[in-house]
Amino acid sequence: MDNETNHDYWQSYSDLMAAVLLVFVLLISIMMYKYNGMAAELKQQKSKVDELIGIRSMIIKELLEEFDATELSLNIDSQSGAIRFSDGVFFDTAESVLKPEGKKYLNEFLPRYLNVLLDPKYKKFVSQIIIEGHTDNRGSYMYNLELSQKRAFAVVSYILLENIPGINPDMKQDLQVFLTANGRSYSQPMYNGSTIDLDKSRRVEFKFRLKDEEMITEMQNILEGQREK
Numbered sequence: 001m002d003n004e005t006n007h008d009y010w011q012s013y014s015d016l017m018a019a020v021l022l023v024f025v026l027l028i029s030i031m032m033y034k035y036n037g038m039a040a041e042l043k044q045q046k047s048k049v050d051e052l053i054g055i056r057s058m059i060i061k062e063l064l065e066e067f068d069a070t071e072l073s074l075n076i077d078s079q080s081g082a083i084r085f086s087d088g089v090f091f092d093t094a095e096s097v098l099k100p101e102g103k104k105y106l107n108e109f110l111p112r113y114l115n116v117l118l119d120p121k122y123k124k125f126v127s128q129i130i131i132e133g134h135t136d137n138r139g140s141y142m143y144n145l146e147l148s149q150k151r152a153f154a155v156v157s158y159i160l161l162e163n164i165p166g167i168n169p170d171m172k173q174d175l176q177v178f179l180t181a182n183g184r185s186y187s188q189p190m191y192n193g194s195t196i197d198l199d200k201s202r203r204v205e206f207k208f209r210l211k212d213e214e215m216i217t218e219m220q221n222i223l224e225g226q227r228e229k
Helices: 003-066 100-117 139-161 169-178 213-228
Strands: 083-086 126-134 181-182 205-208
Touching: 003 100, 003 181, 100 181, 126 139, 139 169, 139 205, 139 213, 169 181, 205 213
Parallel strands: 126 181
Antiparallel strands: 083 205, 126 205
């Protein structure tokens, strides 16, 4: 009986270990499957990030080339592609009505700008074209928020409602999908050293966003984190 009991014990123990080993193998298989799936997804997302980063770089390069030979007083951020105009170009102090000089500026600037962004090779990647109004920090935040919003809206209204040479009805139809106006009050001032530059802070900016831009930022953070490990 002792031998039989011993035999049953070791057989049960062997069966248990076999079951544990099977579960372990199954867990490893599931983990490997998930890892391979995640790795494939990460690779796919990284490829998409690389493509969109490349698209942004090409757009910025074309914008720099497009405006390099003009006499327009503007500043193009070489990293983001944001284009900055001083406030005095479009509006008088504390006003939100476009000056004649500002309209002439827009007539020269907009066809060039939109011909780049709405080029068929870029248009499918563009999510938004943003007109931003910014002020200096004199006056209350709410006063400046309203003023900056009115200025951004005035620029958008001019683009969509006025006859601008080089901008046809089809392009305006497209712009109704892409264009948006944002007032930023004095939330993003420009500095001269440690001091706010009042003149530079009063400005209008043209920005563009690409589709899935949030995903790009998130993926860049993930990839940078992996490189640091």
